[in-house]
Amino acid sequence: MSILSNVIDTVKEILAVAQSTATGMSVTLSHIPTRKATVSYPDEPVTIFRRFRGEHFLDVNEDGKEKCVSCFLCAAACPADAIYIEGAEDPRPYEERISMDHRYAKVYQIDYGRCILCGFCVDACPTDAIIHGHNFEWAVYTPGEMVKDKEFLLANKWREPDVKPNEKQKHLAAKQKLPPLNIILK
Numbered sequence: 026m027s028i029l030s031n032v033i034d035t036v037k038e039i040l041a042v043a044q045s046t047a048t049g050m051s052v053t054l055s056h057i058p059t060r061k062a063t064v065s066y067p068d069e070p071v072t073i074f075r076r077f078r079g080e081h082f083l084d085v086n087e088d089g090k091e092k093c094v095s096c097f098l099c100a101a102a103c104p105a106d107a108i109y110i111e112g113a114e115d116p117r118p119y120e121e122r123i124s125m126d127h128r129y130a131k132v133y134q135i136d137y138g139r140c141i142l143c144g145f146c147v148d149a150c151p152t153d154a155i156i157h158g159h160n161f162e163w164a165v166y167t168p169g170e171m172v173k174d175k176e177f178l179l180a181n182k183w184r185e186p187d188v189k190p191n192e193k194q195k196h197l198a199a200k201q202k203l204p205p206l207n208i209i210l211k
């Protein structure tokens with residue numbers, strides 16, 4: 026009698042395991058025909074929303090003059106104390122100036138070890154000089170490498186997918202080792 030009872034228990038256990046395996050497999054199989062959510066980045070481009078706040082770039086106007094006039098409003102607005110600026114005067118005529126004004130940023134740095142991507146600096150800028158780009162690849166080996174300087178931030182614009190850099194601008198990006206971003210903006 027006890028042998029029969031043991032056999033019945035074992036059969037019940039086998040049926041229970043088979044049933045839960047079948048339930049699990051049915052969930053797995055039901056997802057196979059749906060579109061996959063993963064992307065083999067960087068072999069395939071990844072889709073990013075336009076409103077995504079990534080690494081910044083410093084912009085220039087249509088004459089190639091830096092838009093930053095060293096007013097320090099972005100640094101004052103930054104809650105993380107991530108922006109460092111040294112301003113300077115450039116009294117030369119407009120055609121020869123570095124920026125579109127007689128003031129320019131001799132030094133402009135953002136420390137991405139501190140930046141929280143809040144966008145306050147972008148909102149505070151009266152000349153639209155500082156803009157959020159879409160780069161999200163920030164892995165570096167040392168904290169010092171997280172501090173990005175003016176040359177880097179100026180070149181960072183020319184890797185965005187919806188700008189068309191000329192040869193000089195492409196050279197600026199290449200000099201900073203900034204390949205075009207492998208992203209699709211949505």
Ligand code: SF4
Pocket residue numbers: 099102103104105106107108135139140141142143144145146147
């Ligand atoms: S995004 Fe925010 S935290 Fe980052 S530099 Fe701008 S103001 Fe500072």
Ligand code: SF4
Pocket residue numbers: 092093094095096097098099100110130149150151152153154155
């Ligand atoms: S980026 Fe804009 S807010 Fe910041 S110093 Fe330059 S002009 Fe002023």
